[in-house]
Amino acid sequence: MEVWQFCEQSMHPAWNKIDGPTKVTIPNEVCDPVIAHELYNRYLDEWMLGDELGYNIFVNEHHASANCMSVSCTLTLSILARQTKKARLLSLGVPIANRTDPYRVAEEMAMIDVISKGRLEVGLVKASPFELSMSNQSPARIMDRYWEAHDLFVKAMTSREPFSWEGEFFQYRNVNLWPRPYQQPMPPMWITASSAANGRKIAQLGYVCATFFNGKGTKALFDAYREEYLKTHGRVAPPDRLAYLGMMVTGHNDAEVEDRVAKMKCYLDVQPRTPPQWTNPPGYESLEGNVKALQAGKKGGRLNFGLPPNPTMEQMIEGGIFFAGTPDKIYNQIKKFSDSVGGVDHMLLLAQAGLLTHEDTADSLKLFAKEVMPRLKALKSNHEVTPMAAE
Amino acid sequence: MLMTALPDRVNVGKSSLEVLRKGRGQPLLFLHTGHGLDPADAFLDALSSKFNVIAPAHPGFGASDLPSGMTTVSDLAYFYLDFLEQENLRDAVLVGASFGGWLAAELAIKGTGRFSRVVFLDSIGAKFGSRENREIQELLATTIDDLPRLLFSEQEAGRKKFGEFDFPSMQEAEVTRFARNRESFLMFGWSPALYNPKLASRLHRIRQPALVVWGEDDKIVGPDYGRAFADAIPGAKFASVPHAGHYGFMEQPGAYAEHVLDFLAL
Numbered sequence: 001m002e003v004w005q006f007c008e009q010s011m012h013p014a015w016n017k018i019d020g021p022t023k024v025t026i027p028n029e030v031c032d033p034v035i036a037h038e039l040y041n042r043y044l045d046e047w048m049l050g051d052e053l054g055y056n057i058f059v060n061e062h063h064a065s066a067n068c069m070s071v072s073c074t075l076t077l078s079i080l081a082r083q084t085k086k087a088r089l090l091s092l093g094v095p096i097a098n099r100t101d102p103y104r105v106a107e108e109m110a111m112i113d114v115i116s117k118g119r120l121e122v123g124l125v126k127a128s129p130f131e132l133s134m135s136n137q138s139p140a141r142i143m144d145r146y147w148e149a150h151d152l153f154v155k156a157m158t159s160r161e162p163f164s165w166e167g168e169f170f171q172y173r174n175v176n177l178w179p180r181p182y183q184q185p186m187p188p189m190w191i192t193a194s195s196a197a198n199g200r201k202i203a204q205l206g207y208v209c210a211t212f213f214n215g216k217g218t219k220a221l222f223d224a225y226r227e228e229y230l231k232t233h234g235r236v237a238p239p240d241r242l243a244y245l246g247m248m249v250t251g252h253n254d255a256e257v258e259d260r261v262a263k264m265k266c267y268l269d270v271q272p273r274t275p276p277q278w279t280n281p282p283g284y285e286s287l288e289g290n291v292k293a294l295q296a297g298k299k300g301g302r303l304n305f306g307l308p309p310n311p312t313m314e315q316m317i318e319g320g321i322f323f324a325g326t327p328d329k330i331y332n333q334i335k336k337f338s339d340s341v342g343g344v345d346h347m348l349l350l351a352q353a354g355l356l357t358h359e360d361t362a363d364s365l366k367l368f369a370k371e372v373m374p375r376l377k378a379l380k381s382n383h384e385v386t387p388m389a390a391e
Numbered sequence: 392m393l394m395t396a397l398p399d400r401v402n403v404g405k406s407s408l409e410v411l412r413k414g415r416g417q418p419l420l421f422l423h424t425g426h427g428l429d430p431a432d433a434f435l436d437a438l439s440s441k442f443n444v445i446a447p448a449h450p451g452f453g454a455s456d457l458p459s460g461m462t463t464v465s466d467l468a469y470f471y472l473d474f475l476e477q478e479n480l481r482d483a484v485l486v487g488a489s490f491g492g493w494l495a496a497e498l499a500i501k502g503t504g505r506f507s508r509v510v511f512l513d514s515i516g517a518k519f520g521s522r523e524n525r526e527i528q529e530l531l532a533t534t535i536d537d538l539p540r541l542l543f544s545e546q547e548a549g550r551k552k553f554g555e556f557d558f559p560s561m562q563e564a565e566v567t568r569f570a571r572n573r574e575s576f577l578m579f580g581w582s583p584a585l586y587n588p589k590l591a592s593r594l595h596r597i598r599q600p601a602l603v604v605w606g607e608d609d610k611i612v613g614p615d616y617g618r619a620f621a622d623a624i625p626g627a628k629f630a631s632v633p634h635a636g637h638y639g640f641m642e643q644p645g646a647y648a649e650h651v652l653d654f655l656a657l
Binding site for chain 2: 291
């Protein structure tokens with residue numbers, strides 16, 4: 001199993017400076033640039049520590065958000081491409097349907113791949129609905145735009161001669177990617193999903209399918225992926241094509257674990273602080289999905305990862321949302337979760353969130369790396385790793 | 392209510408269109424708002440006492456097909472040019488409300504010669520102000536529960552027009568109609584937000600006598616915007632209606648119909 005260190009680069013000191021949404025409408029008056037400077041550098045330091053400890057690195061982006069100050073996966077990765085030595089560098093991801101210029105995204109990705117000597121993993125995401133308020137791209141037909149951007153991105157990465165593109169959403173006279181990526185023909189691709197239908201689409205492409213805080217819904221998604229992969233490619237899906245994100249914190253004893261969980265947990269309280277009109281703008285979900293939700297009496301989006309309000313540590317662990325404990329316990333939780341979903345080779349760990357301090361984060365990362373990671377890495381999957389090029 | 396199906400269908404090219412036909416006399420094409428059309432609409436009832444009211448559900452709305460590649464209000468206008476020819480409408484009256492007013496303007500500036508009068512009710516679609524003045528308030532990224540407050544002067548009256556949003560007790564077809572209308576309205580109106588930057592400079596091409604009717608309590612585009620809209624059309628008359636919001640023709644159907652019928656009787 002591979003382990004990925006994730007952090008949302010939050011501006012958590014702003015959370016209690018204002019009532020209501022922590023994104024979209026929160027005024028940047030409460031984003032103190034001196035504190036932001038310290039926090040950005042702290043988070044980068046934690047990833048550099050993770051690189052030394054044997055973690056791979058996973059970054060994301062949001063916009064107008066106190067939950068995540070990273071405004072660009074490629075900006076964060078371009079720093080880490082130079083400053084880290086060993087870690088694989090995963091963008092999960094670029095909201096490609098929100099970008100006006102997918103060619104530019106391909107250029108930035110290729111440059112990161114070359115500087116990092118082929119350590120890049122490219123994740124493309126649909127992005128949260130509220131991101132559309134900042135990108136101003138339409139929620140309607142978002143997936144049509146996503147797939148055209150994806151197709152253009154892949155062709156830009158893999159084509160070895162200039163080409164033109166005259167699509168419905170994007171038009172270019174001359175696409176000519178310089179540099180071409182270090183990994184040939186292109187870096188591994190990841191896409192996020194939560195539904196079985198989307199899992200099948202990713203399986204057809206042979207990409208890594210990642211799911212975030214999906215808990216009990218994960219098994220059905222992964223089963224659909226494996227079934228579709230076998231049908232499409234005529235062989236069993238390698239476990240390294242499946243990835244799961246949960247929160248993680250470890251400690252030297254139960255009291256320390258509980259203290260750290262309490263510090264991280266406010267992350268869950270902040271997540272739903274979204275302006276209600278941006279939780280599900282028309283067009284973002286399918287018509288069928290919206291009709292079902294309305295008939296069920298729901299007018300907003302998904303909240304709280306399917307957990308009850310103010311969940312206990314045990315409920316979060318049981319729900320597969322949080323891996324928390326002393327090293328033995330946390331190993332067993334992750335092993336049990338992986339077994340329960342039929343095997344997952346990429347464990348994405350939100351290892352800093354909420355009010356977890358740098359000292360706690362660094363200590364938790366070190367303890368996990370020393371006591372848990374070797375055992376997880378030893379969980380060898382009985383498969384041949386197939387390079388993306390063969391798909 | 393707004394989720395009720397329209398009684399008739401007509402094929403335009405390869406697309407099937409839902410349509411409401413009511414009354415006899417001179418033809419009157421009514422173009423509905425971004426939230427669809429109520430077949431029992433009292434304003435249309437009043438117009439149908441003197442006119443042959445023809446009110447289709449726009450492509451993508453209600454149960455009307457959405458032809459592939461149709462994504463802009465101008466696309467819709469070209470579709471309606473086909474419809475006008477097929478129905479062979481002549482000396483017709485064109486009436487559009489809100490989003491339908493925008494569509495009516497896009498149609499009228501194309502100079503079909505098939506309309507003798509044009510009426511705009513709380514129309515959107517044109518930009519008159521500066522780049523830092525948002526004149527048309529948000530109607531697409533809104534919660535469902537906010538719609539009656541935004542669209543009507545009296546929130547409770549507005550809720551009734553939407554069937555109280557009691558979706559769990561509605562038929563699936565009704566819920567689908569509501570959700571589909573919202574999605575199509577958003578697709579056609581998203582960006583620039585509910586206007587075509589070219590439209591203001593083309594409104595002078597509306598050569599027919601025109602009337603612009605506005606709700607005094609319109610919270611989406613206030614009466615000042617309405618006056619600017621009328622000023623951009625040579626010779627257009629302007630009238631305002633008290634106690635009427637953005638969907639004023641639904642809220643004060645009698646007063647709106649009186650203004651329109653008076654104008655058409657001239």
